[in-house]
């Protein structure tokens with residue numbers, strides 16, 4: 001049957017309409033294609049042949065006033081050469097003037113998150129303390145272990161590091177040898193202290209009160225004595241009564257020196273799989289993490305909640321801050337158990353690789369961890385070019401065990417991760433991706449979507465903590481301003497245009513429940529761990545199913561039931577096409593690949609029944625095969 005040009009033109013126009021593009025723009029772009037293909041090219045005028053090209057033209061023709069926030073790539077990249085230089089300068093004893101980040105202060109004013117929250121009673125000065133104390137909390141703990149009297153009271157210092165007492169770090173030996181007369185300032189040590197009191201007194205009937213277990217419940221002494229180091233560390237340091245699926249196997253495997261690839265659901269507890277072994281092994285565990293917000297989250301939690309000496313190196317620190325960390329790492333036995341770095345640091349910093357080599361020569365390099373490992377794959381939804389360079393770790397340090405972890409990796413992405421990281425025979429540990437405590441809904445947007453959003457939060461999630469995801473920076477600020485002004489919902493906004501200091505301020509406000517809602521782009525996503533997020537609402541749909549799994553996975557990390565809603569309209573899909581076009585270009589394979597992922601997401605949203613039960617029950621598990 002001959003080529004039915006009119007039919008094909010109709011199919012292309014309905015593709016444009018299905019994707020939410022305006023009909024006048026659809027007709028105009030179709031005419032462009034017809035002229036371009038001409039008489040002899042008409043056979044190729046089909047959705048199959050030129051659908052993506054047609055969509056790219058529609059995106060180009062759509063006047064977009066949006067400021068896309070596609071990724072936070074390279075946030076650290078360029079500055080690392082500068083970081084190297086600073087380190088060398090310090091090496092040569094040339095003390096650099098301490099950079100102050102007050103230079104950012106003026107720039108921060110215009111973005112100040114405070115301007116978007118309802119009558120914030122916390123002045124900016126208070127938050128400078130927070131930012132300053134993040135670095136103080138991180139560095140003095142390492143740089144000057146025994147606190148000097150001038151140490152400001154607001155930073156808690158462990159009176160004596162657990163490590164300085166017990167070389168082998170076995171938790172049993174820690175509890176047995178702790179001299180119960182010492183008064184400990186840190187909570188976890190108090191936990192051990194109480195535990196130890198019980199153990200030392202040998203009064204079998206007596207149970208140990210765990211100061212850091214949330215409910216303070218008591219643990220029978222014979223149960224404690226039957227525990228091995230893994231269980232004891234999990235209980236005493238992390239306050240967990242037991243391990244979640246696969247956590248213990250992952251801890252044991254890496255302690256035996258195996259390379260491991262851990263696949264667990266969002267909120268599944270992947271961090272414990274490397275944090276617990278880190279405190280049980282001699283030396284430093286180096287953790288590669290893609291985002292500064294994620295590093296901040298984990299380092300603060302380790303130090304403030306678990307009293308574990310952890311720190312980070314990033315080109316966002318002042319030279320004296322990073323210098324303090326380097327000095328500590330150069331000691332014969334560094335006190336730091338976890339060192340967080342961004343992938344750029346590994347890939348671009350010669351002096352950092354030298355530092356790693358020196359740690360290894362002193363037997364102080366315990367393992368490498370690549371968290372959010374899906375960023376390695378360019379066909380993953382959060383590709384980070386510098387992650388591809390992480391293969392250097394096994395090339396330079398083939399005997400040092402490496403652990404890769406992710407919550408989202410299809411089979412091809414998995415294979416690519418193991419290939420790029422050079423761990424082809426890694427032990428693969430995979431748990432179910434299902435999140436039974438999360439309910440997923442898709443609701444069609446009505447004629448006043450912002451009001452619909454505000455009303456939903458007010459009616460269904462009053463006073464509960466949540467995230468509203470937006471596609472672009474200006475959508476973030478618009479939604480945030482609207483919620484504050486029209487619904488008096490305390491909200492802040494977070495996107496890649498904020499300075500690192502502002503991100504910390506906004507994240508701290510939301511984490512401390514000072515504000516109820518954070519309006520964020522995908523710059524706020526991976527691994528952010530706040531236990532009581534009761535709702536994640538997408539004011540605009542995600543660009544891919546895996547992205548949606550990550551973003552919605554911020555909800556319900558305490559296991560309590562929580563709700564994930566997409567407010568959907570076809571128009572938003574055309575915005576996704578424009579965003580893909582803007583970030584990846586029409587000709588590249590990545591645009592076509594991006595369109596495939598977006599189509600899957602659109603198919604999920606457009607499915608007739610609006611009320612979704614469990615997103616991942618409906619999503620075929622082979623999606624991850």
Ligand SMILES: Nc1ncnc2c1ncn2[C@@H]1O[C@H](COP(=O)(O)OP(=O)(O)OP(=O)(O)O)[C@@H](O)[C@H]1O
Nearest residue numbers: 240242243244266267268269270271272407527529
């Ligand atoms: N064995 C456990 N018992 C109780 N709570 C746990 C346990 N392991 C981890 N958690 C808690 O679960 C929450 C999520 O842990 P974590 O951030 O490590 O998840 P994740 O798998 O890294 O998630 P994501 O994929 O989002 O990064 C944290 O608050 C953590 O304290």
Ligand SMILES: [Mg+2]
Nearest residue numbers: 270271371527
């Ligand atoms: Mg994580």
